[in-house]
Amino acid sequence: MTILVTGSSGFVGLNIVEHLLAEGRNVVGIADRDLPAIARFEFAGLPGHYIGIVADVRQESSIRRIMGEHNVTRVIHAAAITSNAARERTQASQTVGVNLGGLTAVASAAAQHGVERFVFVSSNAIFGGGTPDYELLHEDYPKNPGNIYALSKWTGEMILEKLGASAGLDWVAGRLAGVFGPWEYRTGLRDTMNPVFQANTLAFDGAAATLPRPGRSNWHFSRDAASALSTLLLAPAHQHRIYNLGTPYVWSIGDWCERLAGHFPQFTISVGEGEGSPIDLYGDSDGGILSGARFTEEFGPTGTHDLDAAFDHLMNWHEAHGFFGLERSAA
Numbered sequence: 001m002t003i004l005v006t007g008s009s010g011f012v013g014l015n016i017v018e019h020l021l022a023e024g025r026n027v028v029g030i031a032d033r034d035l036p037a038i039a040r041f042e043f044a045g046l047p048g049h050y051i052g053i054v055a056d057v058r059q060e061s062s063i064r065r066i067m068g069e070h071n072v073t074r075v076i077h078a079a080a081i082t083s084n085a086a087r088e089r090t091q092a093s094q095t096v097g098v099n100l101g102g103l104t105a106v107a108s109a110a111a112q113h114g115v116e117r118f119v120f121v122s123s124n125a126i127f128g129g130g131t132p133d134y135e136l137l138h139e140d141y142p143k144n145p146g147n148i149y150a151l152s153k154w155t156g157e158m159i160l161e162k163l164g165a166s167a168g169l170d171w172v173a174g175r176l177a178g179v180f181g182p183w184e185y186r187t188g189l190r191d192t193m194n195p196v197f198q199a200n201t202l203a204f205d206g207a208a209a210t211l212p213r214p215g216r217s218n219w220h221f222s223r224d225a226a227s228a229l230s231t232l233l234l235a236p237a238h239q240h241r242i243y244n245l246g247t248p249y250v251w252s253i254g255d256w257c258e259r260l261a262g263h264f265p266q267f268t269i270s271v272g273e274g275e276g277s278p279i280d281l282y283g284d285s286d287g288g289i290l291s292g293a294r295f296t297e298e299f300g301p302t303g304t305h306d307l308d309a310a311f312d313h314l315m316n317w318h319e320a321h322g323f324f325g326l327e328r329s330a331a
C-alpha cells in the first residue's frame with residue numbers, strides 16, 4: 001500500500017507523514033515545496049519509506065500520473081491556503097483555486113485511479129466565529145463560514161459528496177480545530193499561526209505577551225490530529241462521511257502561557273491589559289467546542305495528550321529540534 005499525502009511539507013502534512021512513516025508505511029508526498037531539511041533528515045530514519053514530489057495539486061493529469069507510477073492506494077489531501085480576510089481582499093482566487101480546484105483535481109484523479117479511500121482535511125472554520133462560547137459543535141450544527149477559506153472547506157465537502165456519488169470515490173472528511181504542536185512553521189500560506197505557536201515564539205525570545213482573554217478551547221495536539229486522520233484513512237470501514245475531530249481536552253492559552261513562564265523565566269504573560277506583544281486568538285470570543293463524539297464512538301479517542309502531556313512533548317521536541325519554526329525577533 002502506498003499512501004499519497006498532499007500538503008506534505010506543511011504543518012499538518014508533516015505530522016501525518018511522520019505518523020505514517022513511524023508505522024512503517026510507504027508514503028508519497030506532494031507539495032509546492034520540499035520538506036524542510038530537518039524533516040527530510042529525520043524521516044529518513046523512520047521505518048517507512050518516503051518519496052517527496054514537488055507538484056501543483058491543481059494539475060489533475062500530473063497527479064494521476066504520480067498515482068499510477070507509485071501505485072497509490074489511499075490519499076490524504078491536506079494541501080491548502082489557510083487565508084484570512086486581509087489576504088482574501090486581493091488573493092481570493094488563489095484560495096479558491098488551490099482549495100477547491102486542487103481538491104477537485106486530486107479527488108478526481110483518485111477516483112479515476114481507483115484509490116480505496118480519500119481523506120479530506122476539513123476545518124471547524126465552517127461553523128464560523130460567532131458560535132456561542134463552549135457550545136458543543138456536532139457534525140450537523142448550522143454552518144456559517146466567515147471567509148472564503150472557511151467556505152472552501154465547506155464547499156469542498158459538498159464537492160466530494162457529488163464526486164463520490166458520480167465517480168464512486170470512498171471519501172471521508174475529518175474536521176480539525178486549533179491544531180498546535182511539532183512542525184508548525186510559517187509557510188506563508190497560513191495567515192494566523194496557532195496561539196500556542198505565537199506564545200512559544202515570544203517565550204523563546206524572552207519577550208512579554210498579552211492575551212486579550214484566556215482563550216479556552218479544545219486545542220488539538222498535532223500528533224493526535226495526525227493519528228485521528230490516519231485512522232480515518234486506514235480503518236477497514238466507516239459509518240459516516242464526515243467526522244468532527246475535537247478532543248476532550250479543554251484548556252486555555254493562558255494555562256499554556258503559565259507553563260511557558262515556568263520554562264522560560266524571562267517570559268511574562270498578562271491577560272486583558274498589558275504592554276506585551278499581543279497574541280491573536282482568532283476572533284473576539286472563544287466560540288463553540290468542536291465535538292469528537294461521533295469519531296470516538298466508532299474509532300476511540302480523538303487524542304491522548306492532555307495539556308501537560310502536550311506541553312512536555314512539545315518542549316522536549318523543540319529542544320531536540322533547535323526550536324524549529326520559532327523565530328527570534330530582530331530586536
Ligand SMILES: O=C(O)[C@H]1O[C@H](OP(=O)(O)OP(=O)(O)OC[C@H]2O[C@@H](n3ccc(=O)[nH]c3=O)[C@H](O)[C@@H]2O)[C@H](O)[C@@H](O)[C@H]1O
Nearest residue numbers: 007008009010011012031032078079080098123187189190
Ligand atoms: O488549520 C487548518 O485549518 C489547516 O490545517 C492544515 O494546513 P497547515 O498544514 O496548517 O498549513 P501549512 O503549514 O500552510 O501547509 C500547507 C501545505 O499545503 C501545500 N500547498 C499549499 C498551496 C499550494 O498551492 N500547493 C501546496 O502544495 C504547502 O506546500 C504545504 O505543504 C490543513 O492541511 C489545511 O487543509 C487546513 O485545514
